[in-house]
Amino acid sequence: MIALQLAKALMKAMPSRPEPPGEKVGELQEVFRHERFLGAQPGQRAAMMLESSRSKYQSELEYPWDAYFGIDLRPMLAGKEALDLGCFSGGRGVAWCERYGLGRLTGVDVDPNFIDAASQFARIRGAAAEFRLARGEELPFGDRTFDAILSYDVLEHVRSVADTLRECHRVLRPGGRCYLVFPSYFQPVEHHLSLATRFPAIQCLFSGGTLVAAYCAILDERGEDARWYRRGSAALESWERSNTLNGITLSKFRRILRDADWRVVLHSRKPIGSIGRNITKIRGARFVGNAFRPFTYVPGLQEFFLHRITYILEKPAAGTA
Numbered sequence: 672m673i674a675l676q677l678a679k680a681l682m683k684a685m686p687s688r689p690e691p692p693g694e695k696v697g698e699l700q701e702v703f704r705h706e707r708f709l710g711a712q713p714g715q716r717a718a719m720m721l722e723s724s725r726s727k728y729q730s731e732l733e734y735p736w737d738a739y740f741g742i743d744l745r746p747m748l749a750g751k752e753a754l755d756l757g758c759f760s761g762g763r764g765v766a767w768c769e770r771y772g773l774g775r776l777t778g779v780d781v782d783p784n785f786i787d788a789a790s791q792f793a794r795i796r797g798a799a800a801e802f803r804l805a806r807g808e809e810l811p812f813g814d815r816t817f818d819a820i821l822s823y824d825v826l827e828h829v830r831s832v833a834d835t836l837r838e839c840h841r842v843l844r845p846g847g848r849c850y851l852v853f854p855s856y857f858q859p860v861e862h863h864l865s866l867a868t869r870f871p872a873i874q875c876l877f878s879g880g881t882l883v884a885a886y887c888a889i890l891d892e893r894g895e896d897a898r899w900y901r902r903g904s905a906a907l908e909s910w911e912r913s914n915t916l917n918g919i920t921l922s923k924f925r926r927i928l929r930d931a932d933w934r935v936v937l938h939s940r941k942p943i944g945s946i947g948r949n950i951t952k953i954r955g956a957r958f959v960g961n962a963f964r965p966f967t968y969v970p971g972l973q974e975f976f977l978h979r980i981t982y983i984l985e986k987p988a989a990g991t992a
Contacts, residue, residue, distance in 0.1 A: 736763075755821050941967075
């Protein structure tokens with residue numbers, strides 16, 4: 672009880688709350704649970720979906736995904752048949768289609784509203800893309816279907832990282848590659864409690880169960896205004912370590928790779944403060960980021976100082992080690 676009260680007090684010391692959808696829908700998935708969307712007429716719902724897709728699309732244009740890898744991905748992806756693992760409302764995937772000249776993109780996600788929004792946006796942009804309802808652990812595709820798999824900030828949310836990677840390996844053609852970007856559980860500002868608090872690294876101080884209980888208590892205190900972004904339950908799901916997070920870290924990810932048939936093509940170690948759309952707006956941030964770089968090589972500390980876990984993995988061609 673003491674831990675719960677302390678966690679709650681720290682969260683409330685640096686409070687945050689999302690803007691409800693108005694003229695701007697924004698990039699939150701929870702928008703599709705807001706009464707303004709649920710109670711809207713079909714045309715209004717389509718307009719909100721389009722605004723969500725456009726917001727993600729514009730984010731990708733303003734700060735291309737290549738920055739996380741530190742290389743131009745176009746030569747690797749041009750003409751490829753790719754899977755967008757965790758497509759949300761399709762804006763980022765459509766931007767990838769256009770930027771990288773993909774031959775075709777197939778996106779998957781877990782909510783029918785996301786799939787409807789993504790499909791609508793692809794039609795409007797004339798993108799060679801389609802979207803389907805699916806989970807990463809059970810991809811509805813045959814063996815050796817894709818040349819590439821692209822995934823941004825998704826692996827931390829799947830129910831099983833190991834099962835998802837096995838599925839990725841299965842649906843990739845030999846020589847195909849996975850392009851993966853996702854935060855470690857201990858990345859200071861990626862605790863996924865930001866609808867209630869901006870307190871950094873709070874997941875390093877408390878258990879996930881305590882954090883979720885405190886999080887839910889704060890949202891309950893906000894009453895009906897918070898109904899659209901509230902959790903369904905204060906109890907953790909069997910796969911959760913904290914709110915919507917499975918607890919993946921760099922060390923855990925490496926252990927999964929050791930037991931799997933992947934070749935590491937690239938492992939980027941960009942520190943916090945060195946990349947990201949918001950960092951480009953802060954004077955001196957890159958200097959701080961460069962000072963953090965040595966810590967991204969120190970076991971344990973790297974979980975905290977890496978901006979994202981960033982890998983390019985290749986499925987070996989038949990007959991190669």
